[in-house]
Amino acid sequence: MIRVGVVGVGMMGQHHARVYSELAKEGKVELVGIADINFERAKEIARRFNTTPYPDYKELAKERLDAVSIVVPTSLHRQVALEFINRSINVLVEKPIADSIENAEAIIQAAEENDIILMVGHIERFNPAVLKLKELIERGELGKLVTISAKRVGPMAARIRDVGIIIDLGVHDIDVISYLFGEPVRTVYARAGNVVHPAGVEDHALITLGFEDGSGIVETNWLTPHKTRTLTVVGTGGIAYMDYIEQRLKLFNDEWVKDAKINKREPLRNELEHFIECVEEKKTPLIDGYAGLHALKVALLAQKSARTGKVMEVE
Template sequence: MLRVGVVGVGNMGYHHARVYSELARDGKVELVGVADANFERAKEVAKKFNTIPYANYKELARERLDAVTIAVPTSFHKDVAVEFIEAGTSVLVEKPIADTIENAKAIITAAEEVGVTLMVGHIERFNPAVLKLKEKIDEGLLGKIVTISAKRVGPMAARIRDVGIIIDLGVHDIDVISYLFGEPVRTVYARAGNVVHPAGVEDHALITLGFDDGSGIVETNWLTPHKTRTLTVVGTAGIAYVDYIDQTLKIYNHEWIREAKIEKREPLRNEIEHFIECVEHKKEPITDGKAGLHALKVAIKALESAKNGRVVEVE
């Protein structure tokens, strides 16, 4: 049974702790502890999920964990991840993998040198609707994919202060669109700005992604009063509509409309179960360090494009 922990039990980290506690009840893992700089929060979450609170993640790192989720602010990902990796612990780091390319590479290199599993929490890859859509694309049901557009909008997230919306939310759809095309992004052009976010970071953006033979568009903001999470895929043989939240997939062509039969399941649980399986069986995660690095590179290039007002190539 794997010994696991969570560092950072804010909104997302709380849910990681919840899923691990559910897996612990099923006898699949042991939730050793949760750590947070806000020790009162750590104690609250630890009490709820019957584990031990830590005020300092370094103390948790000394507990010889097999696996850990890191859900601290993005600017701390590198330091926390490397601490656990060097202790021999496999790491699931929340997206984005890091705040800079240099820090992302440092995490990847450390994991490779120690030989532990590194996974990045690009949760939408584990959404049942996205998995079904990828299956249908690979079957050729939509023909050749021409464009993929995503809308990810909602209320302001004042708790996010160390990065703007492109790195915080845009990476979700950058990763998914690249996954569905089956190739890396080649070029990026973006427009972005700040309207209301108190930290002065960009709170709205429109990102155009260039592929070898197709395009992607990501619209994202923290200005819309309600959450919308949708994806549209246009192919030569049909068009598909995904609702990430409702986990639905509808496909239209010139003759019929189909709605996929999807077994709805929490994407986070799918993600964590995949992580546990990869750690146990020494498998490469589908959202590995390289996938996380690519999404971060594109997001950073989008920021560069928004600043300079020109198309930017992605390495």
């Protein structure tokens, strides 16, 4: 049985612990322990999900784990991930993979040298609506893709401390749009600013992504009082409207309007089950380190574009 742990049990990390505890009840994993610098928080979550709390992730790393979810602030991803990777423990690190290209590459290199599974937690790839949309695109239901536009807006999340809106939220749709086009982003241009946050921490952005024969647009902010998570895909054969939250997908063409049949399911559950499957079967995850690196590169270039006013080439 796969022995798992979780480092960081804040807003998102507690849900990793919850899903693993559900999988443990089904006999699919053993939740060995959770670690958090806030030990009172760790003890509270450990009691809730029947596992062992640790005040230091290095102590958890000694517990013969097979896999770990790292759900700590982005600036800490490298140091925490390397602790587990260098012990040959398979790692799922929450998106973005790191806070810099250098740190992301260090994580990827260490994973390859230790021959372990490295997965990046781009959760929207496991949203049933996104998976259905990808299936319909590949089947040719929308013809050749022309544009994909995303809106990811809402109030500020109290959990965010160390990154701006592009890295925290925009990176989701950067990854999804690239995935749906089936190719990497080639150019990026962005406008961004800060209304209620300090200089250097953007809280709203509009990002334009260039592909070989199409374009993507990401609108994101922490200023809208209600949460919206939508995606629109325009193709030569039709248009699709998707709602991430409701997991709904509607297709239009010249002849009909129809709703896609979607088996709704928690994306995080899908994601963690995929991670465990990859660990068990030693197979490459849907979101490996290089996919996470590409999304990070584009997000960082979007920030640079917003500062300089220039279109950036993605290498």
